[in-house]
Amino acid sequence: MNKRLLLVLLGLGSLTRASVEAQTRTGSIQGVWQVVEVRMPGQNPSTIAIGEPRPNLTIITGKHYSRVQVEAEGPRPVITNVAKATADELRATWGPFVGEAGTYEIKGNVITMRPIAAKNPAAMMPGTFTTWSFKLTGNTLLVTAEGNQNGPVANPVTVKAVRIE
Numbered sequence: 001m002n003k004r005l006l007l008v009l010l011g012l013g014s015l016t017r018a019s020v021e022a023q024t025r026t027g028s029i030q031g032v033w034q035v036v037e038v039r040m041p042g043q044n045p046s047t048i049a050i051g052e053p054r055p056n057l058t059i060i061t062g063k064h065y066s067r068v069q070v071e072a073e074g075p076r077p078v079i080t081n082v083a084k085a086t087a088d089e090l091r092a093t094w095g096p097f098v099g100e101a102g103t104y105e106i107k108g109n110v111i112t113m114r115p116i117a118a119k120n121p122a123a124m125m126p127g128t129f130t131t132w133s134f135k136l137t138g139n140t141l142l143v144t145a146e147g148n149q150n151g152p153v154a155n156p157v158t159v160k161a162v163r164i165e
Contacts, residue, residue: 032165033058042155065104072096139163
């Protein structure tokens, strides 16, 4: 009986240690990330630094991702009564919010993301995907838009994120 208990405890210890190691894999994009900068090319290139508090979070597990972000340049209005809100008030509050979750796969330095649930219903259509090239340096991840189901991106945005967990 004592040998069985010892084997169970050793097994649980191994699983816990493996789980902690998997959560903090060096050289892996798995983790929790926050965008700190967005670079937009084109005729009027610009770089947006995302200050504190950073209104975004991306979580990447072994096979799935989830991301939420606010893309407003200032505070969004708080709607006290949604039933009485105007269309403009609703757009100002909820328009700049992005939410998406799905699966991903990596081949080389390209990640292909396939949304399962998204604020934008068009992102959930069958066959929808986005591809991004990426470079991981320590706890900094640079991803550059490559394409989607419609073909290559004309002016690929580059996003810089830092690992927070």
